[in-house]
Amino acid sequence: MEREMVCIECPRGCTLLVTKTGGRVRVSGNFCPRGEAYAAAEVTQPRRVLTSTVRGEGGMIPVRTSSAVKKEKIFQIMERVRAYRAEGAVKLGDVLIPDVDGEGTALIATADAVRLQED
Amino acid sequence: MRKQLVVIGGGPAGLAAAVAAYDAGVRDLVVLERESEAGGILKQCVHNGFGLTRFRESMTGPEYARRFLDEARARRIGILTNTFVTRLTPEKRVSYVNEKGAFCCEADAVILAMGCRERSKGALNIAGTRPAGLFSAGTAQKYVNIYGHLPGKRVVILGSGDIGLIMARRMTLEGAKVECVCEIMPYSGGLGRNIAQCLDDFGIPLLLEHTIVSVEGRERVEAVVIARVDEKRQPIAGTERRVECDTVLFSVGLIPENELTKGAGIALDGQTKGCLVDDGRETEIEGVFACGNVLHVHDLVDFVSEEAEIAGRSAAEYLLHGARAKRYLPVLAGENVSYIVPQRLDADGQTPVQLYFRVKSALRGAVISVEAGDFRKSVKRIAVAPGEMERVTVVPSQLSGAAALRVSVFREE
Numbered sequence: 001m002e003r004e005m006v007c008i009e010c011p012r013g014c015t016l017l018v019t020k021t022g023g024r025v026r027v028s029g030n031f032c033p034r035g036e037a038y039a040a041a042e043v044t045q046p047r048r049v050l051t052s053t054v055r056g057e058g059g060m061i062p063v064r065t066s067s068a069v070k071k072e073k074i075f076q077i078m079e080r081v082r083a084y085r086a087e088g089a090v091k092l093g094d095v096l097i098p099d100v101d102g103e104g105t106a107l108i109a110t111a112d113a114v115r116l117q118e119d
Numbered sequence: 120m121r122k123q124l125v126v127i128g129g130g131p132a133g134l135a136a137a138v139a140a141y142d143a144g145v146r147d148l149v150v151l152e153r154e155s156e157a158g159g160i161l162k163q164c165v166h167n168g169f170g171l172t173r174f175r176e177s178m179t180g181p182e183y184a185r186r187f188l189d190e191a192r193a194r195r196i197g198i199l200t201n202t203f204v205t206r207l208t209p210e211k212r213v214s215y216v217n218e219k220g221a222f223c224c225e226a227d228a229v230i231l232a233m234g235c236r237e238r239s240k241g242a243l244n245i246a247g248t249r250p251a252g253l254f255s256a257g258t259a260q261k262y263v264n265i266y267g268h269l270p271g272k273r274v275v276i277l278g279s280g281d282i283g284l285i286m287a288r289r290m291t292l293e294g295a296k297v298e299c300v301c302e303i304m305p306y307s308g309g310l311g312r313n314i315a316q317c318l319d320d321f322g323i324p325l326l327l328e329h330t331i332v333s334v335e336g337r338e339r340v341e342a343v344v345i346a347r348v349d350e351k352r353q354p355i356a357g358t359e360r361r362v363e364c365d366t367v368l369f370s371v372g373l374i375p376e377n378e379l380t381k382g383a384g385i386a387l388d389g390q391t392k393g394c395l396v397d398d399g400r401e402t403e404i405e406g407v408f409a410c411g412n413v414l415h416v417h418d419l420v421d422f423v424s425e426e427a428e429i430a431g432r433s434a435a436e437y438l439l440h441g442a443r444a445k446r447y448l449p450v451l452a453g454e455n456v457s458y459i460v461p462q463r464l465d466a467d468g469q470t471p472v473q474l475y476f477r478v479k480s481a482l483r484g485a486v487i488s489v490e491a492g493d494f495r496k497s498v499k500r501i502a503v504a505p506g507e508m509e510r511v512t513v514v515p516s517q518l519s520g521a522a523a524l525r526v527s528v529f530r531e532e
Protein backbone atom coordinates (compact mmCIF):
# COMPACT_ATOMS: atom_id res chain seq x y z
CA MET A 1 0.00 0.00 0.00
CA GLU A 2 1.29 3.46 -0.90
CA ARG A 3 -0.22 6.69 0.38
CA GLU A 4 0.65 10.37 0.05
CA MET A 5 -0.29 12.62 2.94
CA VAL A 6 0.46 16.04 4.38
CA CYS A 7 2.06 15.99 7.82
CA ILE A 8 0.00 18.17 10.18
CA GLU A 9 2.51 18.20 13.02
CA CYS A 10 3.95 21.61 12.13
CA PRO A 11 3.35 24.49 9.68
CA ARG A 12 6.02 23.23 7.29
CA GLY A 13 3.40 20.71 6.12
CA CYS A 14 5.73 18.15 4.51
CA THR A 15 4.23 15.90 1.86
CA LEU A 16 4.91 12.38 3.09
CA LEU A 17 4.99 9.22 1.03
CA VAL A 18 4.05 6.21 3.10
CA THR A 19 4.50 2.63 1.96
CA LYS A 20 3.17 -0.25 4.01
CA THR A 21 4.34 -3.72 3.08
CA GLY A 22 3.19 -6.39 5.49
CA GLY A 23 3.77 -4.91 8.92
CA ARG A 24 6.55 -2.58 7.78
CA VAL A 25 5.86 1.11 7.33
CA ARG A 26 8.34 3.22 5.36
CA VAL A 27 8.09 6.99 5.24
CA SER A 28 9.82 9.50 2.99
CA GLY A 29 9.48 13.25 2.45
CA ASN A 30 9.56 14.06 6.15
CA PHE A 31 11.87 16.85 7.21
CA CYS A 32 12.03 15.64 10.81
CA PRO A 33 11.32 12.45 12.82
CA ARG A 34 7.89 13.67 13.92
CA GLY A 35 6.69 13.23 10.36
CA GLU A 36 7.64 9.57 10.44
CA ALA A 37 5.78 9.00 13.70
CA TYR A 38 2.76 10.86 12.34
CA ALA A 39 2.68 8.80 9.13
CA ALA A 40 3.05 5.53 11.01
CA ALA A 41 0.11 6.46 13.23
CA GLU A 42 -1.95 7.58 10.22
CA VAL A 43 -1.79 4.17 8.57
CA THR A 44 -2.41 2.25 11.80
CA GLN A 45 -4.39 4.32 14.33
CA PRO A 46 -4.87 7.99 13.38
CA ARG A 47 -5.32 10.37 16.31
CA ARG A 48 -6.23 14.03 16.62
CA VAL A 49 -6.35 16.57 19.40
CA LEU A 50 -10.00 17.64 19.51
CA THR A 51 -10.83 21.28 20.24
CA SER A 52 -14.31 22.69 20.75
CA THR A 53 -16.37 24.77 23.15
CA VAL A 54 -18.74 23.91 26.00
CA ARG A 55 -21.55 25.92 27.46
CA GLY A 56 -20.71 27.71 30.72
CA GLU A 57 -22.70 30.01 32.96
CA GLY A 58 -21.14 33.15 31.52
CA GLY A 59 -20.94 31.99 27.88
CA MET A 60 -18.99 29.53 25.80
CA ILE A 61 -15.75 28.08 27.21
CA PRO A 62 -13.05 26.86 24.80
CA VAL A 63 -11.84 23.30 25.46
CA ARG A 64 -9.40 20.69 24.17
CA THR A 65 -8.57 17.07 24.82
CA SER A 66 -5.52 16.59 27.05
CA SER A 67 -3.90 14.49 24.32
CA ALA A 68 -4.79 13.15 20.88
CA VAL A 69 -7.86 10.90 20.72
CA LYS A 70 -8.70 8.20 18.20
CA LYS A 71 -10.00 9.88 15.06
CA GLU A 72 -12.85 7.40 14.69
CA LYS A 73 -14.16 8.45 18.12
CA ILE A 74 -14.32 12.16 17.42
CA PHE A 75 -18.06 12.42 16.73
CA GLN A 76 -18.87 10.22 19.73
CA ILE A 77 -16.75 12.51 21.93
CA MET A 78 -18.39 15.59 20.41
CA GLU A 79 -21.79 14.34 21.60
CA ARG A 80 -20.52 14.35 25.18
CA VAL A 81 -18.88 17.74 24.71
CA ARG A 82 -22.08 19.25 23.37
CA ALA A 83 -24.23 17.84 26.15
CA TYR A 84 -21.86 19.07 28.87
CA ARG A 85 -22.66 22.16 30.97
CA ALA A 86 -19.89 23.81 33.03
CA GLU A 87 -20.93 25.18 36.40
CA GLY A 88 -19.36 28.08 38.24
CA ALA A 89 -16.04 29.69 37.48
CA VAL A 90 -13.57 27.75 35.34
CA LYS A 91 -9.83 28.27 35.07
CA LEU A 92 -7.52 27.54 32.16
CA GLY A 93 -6.30 23.96 32.55
CA ASP A 94 -9.30 22.81 34.65
CA VAL A 95 -10.39 19.26 33.89
CA LEU A 96 -14.06 19.42 32.86
CA ILE A 97 -14.59 15.77 31.89
CA PRO A 98 -11.95 13.42 33.36
CA ASP A 99 -12.43 10.64 30.80
CA VAL A 100 -14.01 11.89 27.61
CA ASP A 101 -13.09 9.05 25.25
CA GLY A 102 -13.37 6.03 27.53
CA GLU A 103 -9.59 5.68 27.43
CA GLY A 104 -8.62 8.17 30.09
CA THR A 105 -8.23 11.32 27.99
CA ALA A 106 -9.48 14.44 29.77
CA LEU A 107 -11.38 17.40 28.38
CA ILE A 108 -9.74 20.58 29.68
CA ALA A 109 -10.63 24.28 29.56
CA THR A 110 -8.29 26.45 27.48
CA ALA A 111 -9.37 29.78 28.99
CA ASP A 112 -10.70 31.23 32.23
CA ALA A 113 -14.45 31.64 32.35
CA VAL A 114 -16.29 33.66 34.93
CA ARG A 115 -19.46 32.77 36.79
CA LEU A 116 -22.49 34.62 35.50
CA GLN A 117 -22.89 37.87 37.46
CA GLU A 118 -26.01 37.74 39.59
CA ASP A 119 -27.49 41.18 39.98
CA MET B 120 -2.19 63.03 29.12
CA ARG B 121 1.35 62.19 28.01
CA LYS B 122 2.82 58.74 27.48
CA GLN B 123 6.18 57.63 26.21
CA LEU B 124 4.63 54.78 24.27
CA VAL B 125 1.07 54.09 23.14
CA VAL B 126 0.34 50.68 21.62
CA ILE B 127 -2.85 50.67 19.54
CA GLY B 128 -4.41 47.19 19.71
CA GLY B 129 -4.21 44.51 22.40
CA GLY B 130 -4.12 41.43 20.20
CA PRO B 131 -1.09 39.16 19.88
CA ALA B 132 0.94 41.88 18.09
CA GLY B 133 0.17 44.69 20.54
CA LEU B 134 0.79 42.55 23.61
CA ALA B 135 4.11 41.15 22.36
CA ALA B 136 5.25 44.62 21.27
CA ALA B 137 4.38 46.14 24.65
CA VAL B 138 6.19 43.37 26.54
CA ALA B 139 9.29 43.71 24.33
CA ALA B 140 9.34 47.50 24.76
CA TYR B 141 9.02 47.07 28.52
CA ASP B 142 11.85 44.57 28.62
CA ALA B 143 14.01 46.99 26.66
CA GLY B 144 13.48 49.63 29.35
CA VAL B 145 10.25 51.50 28.55
CA ARG B 146 8.08 51.93 31.65
CA ASP B 147 5.64 54.66 30.69
CA LEU B 148 3.41 52.79 28.24
CA VAL B 149 -0.20 51.84 27.67
CA VAL B 150 -2.06 49.42 25.40
CA LEU B 151 -5.41 50.58 23.98
CA GLU B 152 -7.83 47.74 23.19
CA ARG B 153 -11.29 48.22 21.71
CA GLU B 154 -12.80 44.95 22.96
CA SER B 155 -13.68 44.11 26.55
CA GLU B 156 -10.71 41.75 26.80
CA ALA B 157 -7.25 41.76 25.25
CA GLY B 158 -6.18 38.83 23.07
CA GLY B 159 -7.63 39.90 19.74
CA ILE B 160 -8.89 37.36 17.23
CA LEU B 161 -7.15 34.50 19.10
CA LYS B 162 -10.01 34.52 21.61
CA GLN B 163 -12.29 32.97 19.01
CA CYS B 164 -9.66 30.69 17.43
CA VAL B 165 -10.32 27.75 19.76
CA HIS B 166 -8.44 25.27 17.54
CA ASN B 167 -4.87 24.21 18.19
CA GLY B 168 -1.70 24.59 16.13
CA PHE B 169 -0.57 27.96 17.49
CA GLY B 170 2.96 28.29 18.83
CA LEU B 171 4.42 25.29 16.98
CA THR B 172 7.21 27.37 15.49
CA ARG B 173 7.88 29.57 18.48
CA PHE B 174 7.25 27.37 21.49
CA ARG B 175 7.48 23.93 19.87
CA GLU B 176 4.12 23.04 21.31
CA SER B 177 0.66 23.11 19.86
CA MET B 178 -1.50 25.61 21.72
CA THR B 179 -5.05 26.76 21.11
CA GLY B 180 -5.68 30.43 20.30
CA PRO B 181 -6.91 31.33 23.81
CA GLU B 182 -3.89 29.60 25.35
CA TYR B 183 -1.46 31.44 23.08
CA ALA B 184 -3.11 34.79 23.84
CA ARG B 185 -3.07 34.02 27.55
CA ARG B 186 0.67 33.43 27.55
CA PHE B 187 1.28 36.98 26.28
CA LEU B 188 -1.43 38.48 28.45
CA ASP B 189 0.23 36.91 31.51
CA GLU B 190 3.57 38.40 30.42
CA ALA B 191 1.96 41.85 30.15
CA ARG B 192 0.25 41.47 33.53
CA ALA B 193 3.44 40.29 35.24
CA ARG B 194 5.03 43.56 34.14
CA ARG B 195 1.98 45.57 35.19
CA ILE B 196 1.62 47.02 31.71
CA GLY B 197 -1.57 49.07 31.59
CA ILE B 198 -4.21 47.80 29.15
CA LEU B 199 -7.23 50.03 28.63
CA THR B 200 -10.06 47.83 27.34
CA ASN B 201 -13.34 48.93 25.73
CA THR B 202 -11.26 51.79 24.40
CA PHE B 203 -11.62 52.86 20.82
CA VAL B 204 -8.96 54.96 19.12
CA THR B 205 -10.60 57.53 16.88
CA ARG B 206 -7.63 59.43 15.51
CA LEU B 207 -3.88 59.45 15.19
CA THR B 208 -2.05 62.56 14.02
CA PRO B 209 1.42 62.77 12.42
CA GLU B 210 2.55 64.50 15.65
CA LYS B 211 1.67 61.25 17.48
CA ARG B 212 -1.40 62.56 19.22
CA VAL B 213 -3.76 59.64 19.90
CA SER B 214 -7.46 60.41 20.47
CA TYR B 215 -9.57 57.69 22.05
CA VAL B 216 -12.94 57.18 23.68
CA ASN B 217 -14.14 54.83 26.38
CA GLU B 218 -16.86 54.83 29.01
CA LYS B 219 -14.95 57.43 31.04
CA GLY B 220 -15.04 59.92 28.16
CA ALA B 221 -13.00 61.18 25.24
CA PHE B 222 -9.26 61.64 25.70
CA CYS B 223 -6.19 62.75 23.85
CA CYS B 224 -2.77 61.35 24.60
CA GLU B 225 0.50 62.92 23.47
CA ALA B 226 2.82 60.03 22.74
CA ASP B 227 6.55 60.09 22.10
CA ALA B 228 6.20 56.83 20.16
CA VAL B 229 3.26 54.82 18.83
CA ILE B 230 3.06 51.17 17.82
CA LEU B 231 0.29 50.34 15.36
CA ALA B 232 -1.09 46.86 16.06
CA MET B 233 -4.71 47.11 14.92
CA GLY B 234 -4.75 43.79 13.09
CA CYS B 235 -6.84 43.03 10.03
CA ARG B 236 -10.40 42.37 8.95
CA GLU B 237 -12.01 40.03 6.47
CA ARG B 238 -12.31 41.04 2.86
CA SER B 239 -15.91 41.29 1.74
CA LYS B 240 -15.55 41.50 -2.01
CA GLY B 241 -16.29 37.81 -2.66
CA ALA B 242 -19.81 38.33 -1.45
CA LEU B 243 -20.45 41.39 -3.59
CA ASN B 244 -19.81 39.95 -7.03
CA ILE B 245 -22.33 37.13 -6.84
CA ALA B 246 -25.63 37.29 -8.69
CA GLY B 247 -28.99 36.42 -7.20
CA THR B 248 -30.80 37.22 -4.00
CA ARG B 249 -29.43 38.40 -0.65
CA PRO B 250 -31.22 36.15 1.80
CA ALA B 251 -30.16 35.39 5.38
CA GLY B 252 -27.43 32.78 5.69
CA LEU B 253 -24.48 34.62 4.11
CA PHE B 254 -21.61 35.04 6.56
CA SER B 255 -17.94 35.79 6.51
CA ALA B 256 -16.04 32.82 7.92
CA GLY B 257 -14.78 34.90 10.84
CA THR B 258 -18.29 36.02 11.76
CA ALA B 259 -19.46 32.40 11.70
CA GLN B 260 -16.50 31.55 13.93
CA LYS B 261 -17.58 34.18 16.41
CA TYR B 262 -21.18 32.87 16.39
CA VAL B 263 -20.10 29.29 17.05
CA ASN B 264 -17.18 29.76 19.44
CA ILE B 265 -18.18 32.86 21.39
CA TYR B 266 -22.00 32.93 21.26
CA GLY B 267 -22.61 29.19 20.89
CA HIS B 268 -24.96 29.45 17.90
CA LEU B 269 -24.57 27.30 14.80
CA PRO B 270 -25.29 29.59 11.82
CA GLY B 271 -26.68 26.80 9.62
CA LYS B 272 -26.91 23.09 8.87
CA ARG B 273 -25.86 22.73 5.22
CA VAL B 274 -22.91 24.84 4.25
CA VAL B 275 -21.00 25.85 1.13
CA ILE B 276 -17.74 27.75 1.66
CA LEU B 277 -16.33 30.16 -0.92
CA GLY B 278 -12.59 30.65 -0.66
CA SER B 279 -10.06 28.33 0.94
CA GLY B 280 -8.42 30.76 3.33
CA ASP B 281 -7.43 29.27 6.67
CA ILE B 282 -10.46 30.59 8.56
CA GLY B 283 -12.77 28.97 6.00
CA LEU B 284 -10.97 25.64 6.34
CA ILE B 285 -11.03 25.83 10.13
CA MET B 286 -14.76 26.63 10.03
CA ALA B 287 -15.45 23.71 7.68
CA ARG B 288 -14.19 21.39 10.42
CA ARG B 289 -15.73 23.35 13.27
CA MET B 290 -19.23 23.33 11.77
CA THR B 291 -18.91 19.64 10.85
CA LEU B 292 -18.02 18.83 14.46
CA GLU B 293 -21.07 20.78 15.61
CA GLY B 294 -23.34 18.71 13.39
CA ALA B 295 -23.55 20.71 10.14
CA LYS B 296 -22.93 19.19 6.73
CA VAL B 297 -20.30 21.09 4.72
CA GLU B 298 -21.03 20.34 1.06
CA CYS B 299 -17.84 21.72 -0.45
CA VAL B 300 -15.21 24.46 -0.42
CA CYS B 301 -14.95 26.37 -3.73
CA GLU B 302 -11.62 28.03 -4.52
CA ILE B 303 -11.42 30.24 -7.60
CA MET B 304 -7.63 29.84 -7.90
CA PRO B 305 -5.86 26.62 -8.93
CA TYR B 306 -4.31 26.41 -5.45
CA SER B 307 -5.61 26.86 -1.93
CA GLY B 308 -5.12 30.10 -0.04
CA GLY B 309 -4.72 28.17 3.20
CA LEU B 310 -2.02 26.04 4.78
CA GLY B 311 -1.57 22.49 3.49
CA ARG B 312 -1.95 21.08 6.98
CA ASN B 313 -5.36 22.74 7.31
CA ILE B 314 -6.57 21.13 4.08
CA ALA B 315 -5.43 17.78 5.47
CA GLN B 316 -6.91 18.04 8.94
CA CYS B 317 -10.00 20.18 8.27
CA LEU B 318 -11.20 18.93 4.88
CA ASP B 319 -9.60 15.54 4.12
CA ASP B 320 -10.27 14.25 7.64
CA PHE B 321 -14.00 14.76 7.11
CA GLY B 322 -14.24 13.98 3.41
CA ILE B 323 -15.11 17.59 2.50
CA PRO B 324 -14.31 18.24 -1.18
CA LEU B 325 -12.03 21.15 -2.11
CA LEU B 326 -13.08 22.28 -5.59
CA LEU B 327 -10.19 24.24 -7.09
CA GLU B 328 -10.94 26.64 -9.97
CA HIS B 329 -14.57 26.80 -8.91
CA THR B 330 -16.71 29.70 -7.79
CA ILE B 331 -20.25 30.49 -6.73
CA VAL B 332 -22.11 32.19 -9.60
CA SER B 333 -25.43 32.77 -7.87
CA VAL B 334 -27.33 32.45 -4.64
CA GLU B 335 -30.96 31.28 -4.49
CA GLY B 336 -33.55 31.77 -1.75
CA ARG B 337 -35.97 34.45 -0.63
CA GLU B 338 -35.70 34.70 3.12
CA ARG B 339 -33.01 32.12 3.74
CA VAL B 340 -30.37 30.69 1.42
CA GLU B 341 -31.84 27.62 -0.33
CA ALA B 342 -29.06 26.80 -2.77
CA VAL B 343 -26.06 28.14 -4.64
CA VAL B 344 -25.01 27.56 -8.23
CA ILE B 345 -21.33 26.77 -8.54
CA ALA B 346 -19.27 26.57 -11.73
CA ARG B 347 -15.77 25.86 -12.93
CA VAL B 348 -13.71 28.91 -14.00
CA ASP B 349 -11.24 29.42 -16.86
CA GLU B 350 -7.73 30.92 -16.66
CA LYS B 351 -9.24 34.40 -16.50
CA ARG B 352 -11.27 33.27 -13.46
CA GLN B 353 -14.51 33.57 -15.43
CA PRO B 354 -17.22 30.91 -15.01
CA ILE B 355 -17.30 28.39 -17.88
CA ALA B 356 -20.79 28.05 -19.36
CA GLY B 357 -22.20 24.56 -19.08
CA THR B 358 -20.27 23.64 -15.93
CA GLU B 359 -22.89 25.04 -13.53
CA ARG B 360 -24.17 22.81 -10.76
CA ARG B 361 -26.81 23.56 -8.14
CA VAL B 362 -25.90 22.74 -4.55
CA GLU B 363 -28.61 22.87 -1.91
CA CYS B 364 -27.55 24.62 1.29
CA ASP B 365 -28.83 27.04 3.92
CA THR B 366 -25.55 28.82 4.63
CA VAL B 367 -22.67 30.28 2.63
CA LEU B 368 -19.39 31.22 4.30
CA PHE B 369 -16.93 33.56 2.61
CA SER B 370 -13.25 33.10 3.30
CA VAL B 371 -11.69 35.26 0.65
CA GLY B 372 -8.81 36.82 2.49
CA LEU B 373 -7.90 39.41 5.06
CA ILE B 374 -6.94 43.04 4.75
CA PRO B 375 -4.97 45.19 7.23
CA GLU B 376 -7.15 47.62 9.14
CA ASN B 377 -5.38 50.90 8.42
CA GLU B 378 -7.99 53.66 8.75
CA LEU B 379 -6.04 55.33 11.58
CA THR B 380 -2.81 55.01 9.63
CA LYS B 381 -4.34 56.66 6.57
CA GLY B 382 -5.79 59.39 8.76
CA ALA B 383 -2.27 60.16 9.97
CA GLY B 384 -1.10 60.43 6.36
CA ILE B 385 1.27 57.47 6.58
CA ALA B 386 2.06 55.88 3.21
CA LEU B 387 0.85 52.34 2.56
CA ASP B 388 2.27 49.60 0.35
CA GLY B 389 -0.09 48.90 -2.57
CA GLN B 390 0.46 45.15 -2.24
CA THR B 391 0.44 44.54 1.52
CA LYS B 392 -2.10 47.33 2.22
CA GLY B 393 0.04 47.98 5.29
CA CYS B 394 2.63 50.67 6.08
CA LEU B 395 5.98 50.94 4.38
CA VAL B 396 8.49 50.08 7.10
CA ASP B 397 12.21 49.60 7.67
CA ASP B 398 13.75 46.57 9.39
CA GLY B 399 12.93 48.04 12.82
CA ARG B 400 9.27 48.25 11.64
CA GLU B 401 9.42 52.03 11.77
CA THR B 402 7.00 53.69 9.35
CA GLU B 403 7.69 56.82 7.34
CA ILE B 404 6.89 58.86 10.43
CA GLU B 405 9.66 58.86 12.99
CA GLY B 406 8.59 57.17 16.20
CA VAL B 407 5.59 55.41 14.65
CA PHE B 408 6.01 51.64 14.29
CA ALA B 409 3.75 48.91 12.91
CA CYS B 410 3.62 45.14 13.38
CA GLY B 411 1.42 42.10 12.98
CA ASN B 412 -1.54 41.84 10.64
CA VAL B 413 -1.93 45.62 10.34
CA LEU B 414 1.44 45.60 8.57
CA HIS B 415 0.85 42.55 6.38
CA VAL B 416 -1.41 39.54 6.82
CA HIS B 417 0.46 36.64 8.42
CA ASP B 418 -0.59 33.01 8.33
CA LEU B 419 1.11 32.12 11.62
CA VAL B 420 0.75 34.04 14.86
CA ASP B 421 4.25 32.88 15.78
CA PHE B 422 5.62 35.29 13.18
CA VAL B 423 3.29 38.03 14.39
CA SER B 424 4.87 37.75 17.83
CA GLU B 425 8.36 37.75 16.37
CA GLU B 426 7.63 40.86 14.31
CA ALA B 427 5.93 42.62 17.21
CA GLU B 428 8.99 42.12 19.38
CA ILE B 429 11.13 43.76 16.70
CA ALA B 430 8.78 46.76 16.69
CA GLY B 431 8.72 46.90 20.50
CA ARG B 432 12.50 46.86 20.75
CA SER B 433 12.88 49.51 18.04
CA ALA B 434 10.36 51.77 19.76
CA ALA B 435 12.33 51.38 23.00
CA GLU B 436 15.57 52.22 21.26
CA TYR B 437 13.99 55.31 19.72
CA LEU B 438 12.61 56.43 23.08
CA LEU B 439 15.71 55.73 25.15
CA HIS B 440 18.49 56.58 22.70
CA GLY B 441 16.81 59.00 20.32
CA ALA B 442 16.31 58.91 16.58
CA ARG B 443 19.27 57.89 14.47
CA ALA B 444 20.00 59.20 10.99
CA LYS B 445 19.69 56.15 8.75
CA ARG B 446 20.89 55.37 5.27
CA TYR B 447 18.26 53.27 3.60
CA LEU B 448 18.59 50.35 1.23
CA PRO B 449 15.35 49.72 -0.70
CA VAL B 450 14.06 46.13 -0.72
CA LEU B 451 12.31 45.11 -3.94
CA ALA B 452 9.96 42.27 -4.80
CA GLY B 453 11.49 40.56 -7.85
CA GLU B 454 10.23 37.77 -10.07
CA ASN B 455 7.36 35.69 -8.66
CA VAL B 456 7.32 37.69 -5.41
CA SER B 457 4.09 39.55 -4.68
CA TYR B 458 5.34 41.53 -1.72
CA ILE B 459 8.19 41.80 0.73
CA VAL B 460 8.43 43.29 4.23
CA PRO B 461 10.31 45.35 5.36
CA GLN B 462 10.40 47.56 2.27
CA ARG B 463 13.73 49.16 3.24
CA LEU B 464 16.71 48.32 5.42
CA ASP B 465 19.01 50.38 7.57
CA ALA B 466 22.04 49.97 5.29
CA ASP B 467 24.47 50.04 8.23
CA GLY B 468 22.62 47.40 10.26
CA GLN B 469 25.00 44.80 11.72
CA THR B 470 22.46 42.24 12.84
CA PRO B 471 20.72 39.67 10.62
CA VAL B 472 17.34 40.78 9.26
CA GLN B 473 14.54 38.42 8.29
CA LEU B 474 12.74 39.41 5.11
CA TYR B 475 9.17 38.14 4.99
CA PHE B 476 7.57 37.65 1.59
CA ARG B 477 4.97 35.80 -0.43
CA VAL B 478 5.28 34.19 -3.84
CA LYS B 479 2.80 34.89 -6.64
CA SER B 480 2.44 31.32 -7.81
CA ALA B 481 3.00 27.89 -6.32
CA LEU B 482 6.13 25.93 -7.29
CA ARG B 483 7.39 22.49 -6.44
CA GLY B 484 11.16 22.84 -6.20
CA ALA B 485 12.06 26.50 -5.86
CA VAL B 486 15.12 28.68 -5.38
CA ILE B 487 14.90 31.93 -3.45
CA SER B 488 17.46 34.33 -4.85
CA VAL B 489 18.68 37.46 -3.08
CA GLU B 490 20.61 40.03 -5.15
CA ALA B 491 22.15 43.26 -3.88
CA GLY B 492 25.01 44.78 -5.87
CA ASP B 493 27.69 42.06 -5.98
CA PHE B 494 26.03 40.11 -3.20
CA ARG B 495 24.25 36.88 -4.17
CA LYS B 496 22.52 34.35 -2.01
CA SER B 497 20.25 31.48 -2.96
CA VAL B 498 18.21 29.20 -0.77
CA LYS B 499 16.32 26.09 -1.90
CA ARG B 500 12.78 25.19 -0.93
CA ILE B 501 10.95 21.91 -1.57
CA ALA B 502 7.77 23.84 -2.35
CA VAL B 503 6.48 27.40 -2.16
CA ALA B 504 2.87 28.62 -2.28
CA PRO B 505 1.14 32.00 -2.01
CA GLY B 506 -0.70 30.80 1.08
CA GLU B 507 2.52 30.20 2.99
CA MET B 508 4.76 33.13 3.89
CA GLU B 509 8.47 32.66 3.20
CA ARG B 510 11.46 34.13 5.02
CA VAL B 511 15.07 34.72 4.12
CA THR B 512 17.83 36.30 6.22
CA VAL B 513 20.37 38.99 5.22
CA VAL B 514 22.88 41.15 7.09
CA PRO B 515 22.52 44.69 5.70
CA SER B 516 26.11 45.83 6.42
CA GLN B 517 27.41 42.92 4.31
CA LEU B 518 25.71 44.31 1.23
CA SER B 519 28.25 47.10 0.93
CA GLY B 520 27.50 49.69 -1.66
CA ALA B 521 24.41 48.03 -3.13
CA ALA B 522 21.76 50.40 -4.45
CA ALA B 523 18.90 48.01 -3.75
CA LEU B 524 18.15 44.48 -2.65
CA ARG B 525 15.91 42.26 -4.73
CA VAL B 526 14.35 38.93 -3.83
CA SER B 527 13.11 36.62 -6.59
CA VAL B 528 11.85 33.05 -6.63
CA PHE B 529 12.64 30.74 -9.55
CA ARG B 530 11.76 27.19 -10.43
CA GLU B 531 14.64 24.92 -9.46
CA GLU B 532 16.55 23.79 -12.57
Ligand code: SF4
Pocket residue numbers: 007008009010011012013014029030031032033034035036
Ligand atom coordinates in the same frame (compact mmCIF):
# COMPACT_ATOMS: atom_id res chain seq x y z
S1 SF4 C 1 7.77 16.07 9.03
FE1 SF4 C 1 8.51 17.38 10.67
S2 SF4 C 1 8.97 19.29 9.60
FE2 SF4 C 1 7.67 18.13 8.20
S3 SF4 C 1 5.57 18.85 8.69
FE3 SF4 C 1 5.96 17.03 9.92
S4 SF4 C 1 6.67 17.84 11.87
FE4 SF4 C 1 6.88 19.49 10.38
